[in-house]
Amino acid sequence: MNKKIHTICLSLLVFLVFSFPSFAEEKKENRYMGSDSCKPCHEAQYIPFMRYARKSRSFESIEKMKKGLTEDEIQGCYACHTMGYEKPGGFISPEKTPELKNAGCEVCHGPGKIHIETEDPAYIIRNVTIDICQECHIEERVQAFRYKPIIYAGSH
Ligand code: HEC
Ligand code: HEC
Ligand code: HEC
Numbered sequence: 001m002n003k004k005i006h007t008i009c010l011s012l013l014v015f016l017v018f019s020f021p022s023f024a025e026e027k028k029e030n031r032y033m034g035s036d037s038c039k040p041c042h043e044a045q046y047i048p049f050m051r052y053a054r055k056s057r058s059f060e061s062i063e064k065m066k067k068g069l070t071e072d073e074i075q076g077c078y079a080c081h082t083m084g085y086e087k088p089g090g091f092i093s094p095e096k097t098p099e100l101k102n103a104g105c106e107v108c109h110g111p112g113k114i115h116i117e118t119e120d121p122a123y124i125i126r127n128v129t130i131d132i133c134q135e136c137h138i139e140e141r142v143q144a145f146r147y148k149p150i151i152y153a154g155s156h
C-alpha cells in the first residue's frame with residue numbers, strides 16, 4: 001500500500017478512537033453499587049423507596065425464615081432477595097457485599113457504577129419493562145401479574 005495513504009488511514013483510526021469516549025467507556029467494568037450510592041443525586045426516589053418498598057428490606061425476609069433451611073436452600077433465596085446475585089459485579093455474601101444484600105434500585109435499573117462515575121443517563125436503564133420484574137415475580141408466584149397498576153408500587 002502507498003505509504004502516505006497508510007499513514008493517513010492510521011491517523012484517522014487513532015483520531016476516531018480518541019474522539020469517541022464511549023469506546024473507552026465500554027471497556028470499563030460495570031457493577032452493582034447498592035441503593036445508598038444513588039441517594040446523593042436521587043433523593044426523590046431514594047426516600048420513598050427506603051420507606052415503603054419491601055425490596056429495601058428483602059434480606060430480612062430470608063433471615064426470618066432461614067431457621068431449618070440448608071445452606072443451599074438459603075442460597076436459593078439470593079437470586080430474588082438480593083441484588084445481582086450470580087451476575088457480574090453483584091451480591092456475593094452478606095459479609096463480602098453488605099451493600100448489596102437487599103434488592104434495590106439496580107434490580108430494576110441495572111448496575112450503576114459507570115452511571116455514577118459519568119452521571120450519564122445513557123449508562124442506566126430508564127425503560128424498565130415487565131420482563132425485568134418477571135425474573136423474580138415469576139408466574140407461579142403471581143397469578144395475575146398486572147404490570148401497569150403496580151409498576152410504581154415496588155419502586156418509588
Ligand atoms: C453523582 C450523581 C448521580 C448518582 C450517584 C446517580 N445518578 Fe442517576 N442520574 C444522574 C444524572 C445527572 C441523571 C440525568 C438527569 C436528567 O437527565 O434529568 C441521572 C439519571 C438517572 C435515571 C434516568 C435515566 C434517563 O435515561 O433519563 C435513572 C433511572 C437513574 N439516574 C438511576 C440511578 C440509580 C439507580 C443510581 C444508583 C445506582 C443513580 N442513578 C446514581 C446522576 C446520578
Ligand atoms: C424467584 C424469586 C424468589 C425466590 C427464589 C425467593 N423469593 Fe421470597 N419473594 C419473592 C417475591 C417476588 C416476593 C414478593 C411478592 C410475593 O409475595 O409474591 C417474595 C416474598 C417473600 C417473603 C414475604 C412474604 C410476605 O407475604 O410477607 C418472604 C418471607 C420470603 N419471600 C422469603 C423467601 C425465602 C426464605 C426464600 C428462599 C428459601 C425465598 N423467599 C425465595 C421472590 C422470591
Ligand atoms: C421495582 C422497580 C424499580 C426500582 C426498585 C426502582 N425504580 Fe426507578 N424507576 C422505575 C420505573 C418503572 C421508572 C419509570 C421509567 C419510565 O419513565 O418509564 C423509574 C424511573 C426512575 C428515574 C427517572 C425519573 C422518574 O422518576 O421517572 C430515576 C432517577 C429512578 N427511577 C431512580 C431510582 C432510584 C434511585 C431507585 C432506588 C432508590 C429506584 N429508581 C428504584 C422502577 C424502579
Ligand code: HEC
Nearest residue numbers: 052053054055058061080081107132133136150151153154
Ligand atoms: C431481583 C428480583 C426482583 C425484581 C427484578 C423485581 N422485584 Fe419486586 N420484589 C422482589 C422481592 C424479593 C420482593 C419482596 C421483598 C420482601 O418482602 O422481602 C418484591 C416486592 C415487590 C412488591 C411488593 C410491594 C412492596 O411494598 O414492595 C411489588 C409491588 C413489586 N415487588 C413490584 C415489582 C415490579 C413492578 C418490578 C419490575 C419493574 C419488580 N418488582 C422487579 C424482587 C424483585
